[in-house]
Structure formats: C-alpha cells, structure tokens
Amino acid sequence: MEQERNLPIIRSIGDLRNRVSAWRRAGARIALVPTMGALHQGHLSLIAIARRRADKVITSLFINPAQFGPSEDYAAYPRDEEGDRRKLAQAGTDLLYAPDVASMYPPGFSTRIEVGGVSQGLCGASRPHHFAGVATVVAKLFLQSQPDVAVFGEKDYQQLLVIRRLAADLDFPIEIIGAPIVREADGLAMSSRNAYLSASERAVAPQIHLTLREMVRELATGRTVEEAVRTGRARLESAGFAVDYLEARHAETLAPLVGVLPRNAPARIFVAATLGRTRLIDNMSLTNPDVD
Ligand code: AMP
Numbered sequence: 001m002e003q004e005r006n007l008p009i010i011r012s013i014g015d016l017r018n019r020v021s022a023w024r025r026a027g028a029r030i031a032l033v034p035t036m037g038a039l040h041q042g043h044l045s046l047i048a049i050a051r052r053r054a055d056k057v058i059t060s061l062f063i064n065p066a067q068f069g070p071s072e073d074y075a076a077y078p079r080d081e082e083g084d085r086r087k088l089a090q091a092g093t094d095l096l097y098a099p100d101v102a103s104m105y106p107p108g109f110s111t112r113i114e115v116g117g118v119s120q121g122l123c124g125a126s127r128p129h130h131f132a133g134v135a136t137v138v139a140k141l142f143l144q145s146q147p148d149v150a151v152f153g154e155k156d157y158q159q160l161l162v163i164r165r166l167a168a169d170l171d172f173p174i175e176i177i178g179a180p181i182v183r184e185a186d187g188l189a190m191s192s193r194n195a196y197l198s199a200s201e202r203a204v205a206p207q208i209h210l211t212l213r214e215m216v217r218e219l220a221t222g223r224t225v226e227e228a229v230r231t232g233r234a235r236l237e238s239a240g241f242a243v244d245y246l247e248a249r250h251a252e253t254l255a256p257l258v259g260v261l262p263r264n265a266p267a268r269i270f271v272a273a274t275l276g277r278t279r280l281i282d283n284m285s286l287t288n289p290d291v292d
Helices: 002-006 013-025 041-053 081-091 130-145 154-169 192-196 199-204 207-220 225-238
Strands: 030-035 056-061 095-097 149-153 175-179 242-250 267-275 278-285
Touching: 013 030, 013 056, 013 095, 013 130, 030 041, 030 130, 041 056, 041 081, 041 149, 041 175, 056 081, 056 130, 081 095, 095 130, 130 154, 149 154, 154 175, 154 267, 154 278, 192 278, 207 225, 207 267, 207 278, 225 242, 225 267
Parallel strands: 030 056, 030 149, 056 095, 149 175
Antiparallel strands: 242 267, 267 278
C-alpha cells in the first residue's frame, strides 16, 4: 500500500526531464516500457525484464490517437489509470509517465516519422497510418525519457521490428529488447482488447493460438506455406473469424515466405483476425514455438 501511494505519476515533459537528469547524475541506468494502459500480465512481464536490465524503470501510459484509424477504437479503448498505477507499483516501476494528448501533440504539431520496409504489409497494409503514428510517438517518448534500454513485446512483433529500425536509423542510443508473448492458460495472447470479447467470443478466441500451433507442426513436416495457410484460414473462418491476414514471413526482414520452409528457417507466422467487432493479432516462431 505504502509503495502504491508513493509511485509517482509525472504528466509534464519538464518534470520527467528533471527526474531523469537526477537519476542520470546518480549514475543510474534507465529503462522505458511504453504502454497504452489497461495493464495485464503481458505488460508486467516487460517491466520485470526492464528491472533486470536497469536501475530505474519508467512505464509510460499514453493512448496515442495518432496510431488509431478514424474508424478504429480510440474512444472506446479501455482506460483504468488507478488500476494501472496499483499494478505498476507492485511490479516495481519507479515512475509512471502519463502525459495528456495536448502536451504530446500541442497545436501546430506537424511532424510524422515514417519507417519504410518492415512497416509494409501485415498490419501496415490494413492500418495505413498506424506505424507512422507508433514511430512518431515512440521517438518522442525516447527523446523525452532518454532511456538506456526500452522493452517491447513480441505480441506486436511487427511493431518491435519497426522500433528496432527506427532506433537504428535515427541513431537513438537505446538498446531495444523484445519480450516473449504472455498468454492466458488456454493460449489466447493477453491483450487489453480481449476485454471487448463477449463470453462466447472469448471461448472461441484461443482458436487463433491453436491454429498457429497446428500450422507450425504442418510446416515442420514439410507442407508448403500455401497449404498450411489454406488449412489455417479455413479453420479460423469456420470458428467464426474474419481473417485479415495469415502469412509466413522472415523473422527479421518480414519478407513473405512461400513453398516448403527449410528446417530452422528464421520464420514466423503472423495472423490478424476479427471476432465480432474485436480485431486480434498473434504470431508464432517456427523454430521456437514453445516460447510463444
Ligand atoms: P499496448 O499497451 O498494447 O500498446 O502494449 C504495450 C507493450 O506491451 C507493447 O510492447 C506490447 O507488445 C506489449 N504487450 C502487449 N501484450 C503483450 C503480451 N501478451 N505479451 C507480451 N507483451 C505484450
């Protein structure tokens, strides 16, 4: 309780800079974990990793309007700052940085960072401005908090690659760490958006994970990507999903993969599918599926 009350919330860039400068003067290594709140065990696993890599952990909470399309769920996105603050205090975050929209995007704001290559295809195809919105806000969060390391989940694997590219291309002196996907007991990848699912949709949702596992098994026995995708898509559609994409891609370049994949190919399967009104994404490594 005591610790909970003491978890500082900072809302202005100036206050954040003062706090970070003091930590830096004391020689502390600083980690940043960017989130949009409605925190679950997936987020908290990132904080645990950050704690192992740094002396001080900043968690940011900012629901970034620039990464939502006009018909997407920005207004409805779950918000629970008090609940998040409690979870963060227990997880050992040192500081909650929760700026408001007006201080992140003051009047006249006109800059957008577009990362090429890995932003294309998958979510980049169905959500055209999404990764520019992500790259821009993450660049701002990096410059505001000046961390030594930043932790991002493989749940949003394409986003992780976009951030790695951004950091390399713009010379951010920040180590980008990818964290494994945390799942519910039945395999559903944890997500703030799971709260949108009705009870019957929630019962069907683990089919995404089961389908990925089956596809990984099939690809390992020498079936082609095309065959595995056909079977996987049919399975998801008969469970009631509208499939946005289901693809095998290179794990680092995201180049599309076809045919029979060599053993130990650095490949991942990526899926986005909508159940009712909820869009879910997931992915799985071919070489290391148990981690996912
Ligand atoms: P979000 O709040 O959805 O923007 O996510 C914030 C960070 O948490 C991102 O780096 C996500 O990839 C990561 N994350 C979200 N869900 C999970 C999960 N189930 N496992 C691991 N990381 C996650």
